[in-house]
Every structure is written in structure tokens, then in C-alpha cells.
Amino acid sequence: MEIQQQFEQFLSQRGMKHTNERREIFRAILDMDAPFDVDKLLFYLKQQGEKTSKATIYRTLQLLLESGLLRTISLSPAAARDTLYSLCGKYRAYDHLVCTGCGKVRDIEKQQICLSCQTITKELGYKLESHSLRIFALCPECQAKGIKTC
Amino acid sequence: MEIQQQFEQFLSQRGMKHTNERREIFRAILDMDAPFDVDKLLFYLKQQGEKTSKATIYRTLQLLLESGLLRTISLSPAAARDTLYSLCGKYRAYDHLVCTGCGKVRDIEKQQICLSCQTITKELGYKLESHSLRIFALCPECQAKGIKTC
DNA sequence: ACTTATAATGAGAACGAGTCTCAATTGCAG
DNA sequence: CTGCAATTGAGACTCGTTCTCATTATAAGT
Secondary structure, three states: OOOOHHHHHHHOOOOOOOOHHHHHHHHHHHHHHOOEEEHHHHHHHOOOOOOOHHHHHHHHHHHHHHHHOEEOOOOOOOOOOOOEEEEEEOOOOOOEEEOOOOOOEEEEEEEHHHHHHHHHHHHHHHHEEEEHHHHEEEHHHHHHOOOOOO | OOHHHHHHHHHHHHHOOOOOOHHHHHHHHOOOOOOOHHHHHHHHHHHHOOOOOOHHHHHHHHHHHOOOEEEOOOOOOOOOOEEEEEEEEOOOEEEEEEEEEOOOEEEEOHHHHHHOOOOOOHHHHHHHEEEEEEEEEEEEHHOOOOOOOO
8 A cells, every 4th residue: 555545544544634734744754865853844845835834743743653654763862852753664674873973864674683672572571562773883974084973 | 990989080080170069969870770860860869958950960961971971861762852861880781671561661781782783884884883772562560460552 | 515513723822851141159279 | 268260050041842722624414
């Protein structure tokens, strides 16, 4: 099924209305080419001539999180600010590689991580739900530029 | 070396003063028995009769982060709020197991994760700095209570 | 199509975690 | 002991996010 239709279906299941705003916000999210933050989304929508309000953006993001189509990435261990969102249908991976030089985020998908999580939880008697791995590393470009991190 | 002395040494190295407030805040952090948030720390200090201001708490936490004695944990994928802090000398692990039932956090330390991170970054030409793994799972107690997560 | 009930929206007020300001206080070198 | 620079406390401020409520839009029933 198309991802747009999954969203429509989710709205129907909840008895929620299929509004223009929700469609436009979701379309904009599909256009994002990397994990994005609210500011980026707001700016993009304004650029497209949409005058969707901040409140509706936040409300729709919340909906998408609940639908499981979208997920958040907590980035730096220092800043709890500036949450990034990532579309699950587009970016399968729940794990991220963060460049400590330029801040660029890319997705990674490694079966071995999942296996480790399974082992760890089983050993401790926990029931695994999900996991999230963030690796902080310097990307090749930043290394070439001679950027060092404090 | 005692961890208290490491902090004192760090202050000296920076030419900073050894104040009562800094000592008391650090003592309170040592008393915390799990990763804690600012509210918990504030409450504990008040309980102890300290009237340290919010601003000083935040300033000292920042100092401790810079010293490398303390680190932050970004917890839930949903809430970017309520940053947790964890003492490095006390809790060695940088990886955490979060119960999706009661929210309890425990530290885990698995060499296999480190190895995976090394492999992944090497493959992509990145230079590994650090990583942070969060596993979300239901703890044995919550399973026994029949708690299910949405 | 036309109503009607009700969900959703927009604008801006409110909230709250964290930061900043600046006058008062404290640590410490001399 | 003194003087001065670093530190502190109290509260103002910031800014991302949420809430409020009057207005608007959707969809079910006629």
C-alpha cells in the first residue's frame, strides 16, 4: 500500500477527518530528503504557499507518531532540543549515524544490533520492544577538511 | 583517585573556585541512586536544607558535563524533554535499558555493541567518537503485573 | 445538494525548561 | 586581613511546544 494511503487509513480507523492541512503536511514530510526538524517543515510549507499554523503542524506530527508512520530521533546527548523526525516508511532504520563535525545524520540498518538487543534483554528477563542506537562519528568530508571535535 | 577529588582537580585545572554550592551539588549527585533529572536533584537539595538556585544547578551540571564526570541520556523517542543525567564514574555504561512499563532505567555494558559500531563506521569511512544505545523493553516486574504497552 | 453536528484549524496566549542579567556575596592570592 | 575577580541568587527572559477558544471545514444524514 502507498504510504499516503496508510495515513488516510489511519485517520479513518480513528474516525478522524481527512483535511487539506493534514494532506499538505504529510506531502511536505514526504518531500523532506533527510530527518527534519519542525523549523525546516514550517519553512518548507511557507515556501509552498501554505499558511498552516504552527499548532496544526505539531498536532499532525503527533498524529503521525501515533500512527507509527513517523518517529523521532533524539540526537545529541547534550542538547535535548531540536528533535528530528524521520519517516518510517521512507527510512527503515531506527539507528542513526551522526557526524560530530557537520551534524549531518544518516540512517543505518544493521541486523547485528537487533540481535544484540535480543540477547541483552533475554538475559535480564526483559521483553524487547524496540531500540535506538546513535553512533557519533566524524564523516569522511569533515575528516578531509581537518575538522576535529572537542 | 576518589571521584570527588577528580572534580576538585578539574576545577583547579580550569582555575575555578571550589565553592560550597559546587561541593553540595556534587555530593547530592553522588547520592542519586539512578540516572536523575534536574527536578529530582533540585528536590533532593531542598530536602537537605540547601537553598541552591536553579541557575547554579544548571551551571554546575554543565561544568560536570564538560569535566567528563557526568553524561546525559536522551531517553524516550517521543519526549525530548526531561533530560536524565548519569554519573560516569558510578555508571560506566553508555547504553541504557528503559522499561516501557514503569520507565525505570538501568545501565548495560556490552562489548559487542562497541564492536558493531566500530564495524559500521569503518565501512562508511567515518571516524568513531562514541555511541549511545537505548533498548526499550518491559522489565520482569511489569511483565508480572501484566502491564502491556500501547 | 443542503443541513447540521462536530472535528479541526488559526492566532495568539500560556507554559516551562533552561539561560541570562546584574547586584550582592564568596573564595583566595597577596 | 584586604581587595578583587569569580560565583551566586532571584527573577526576568527566551523559545520550543501546548493550550484555548472563536471560526471554519468535513462528512453523515436528509
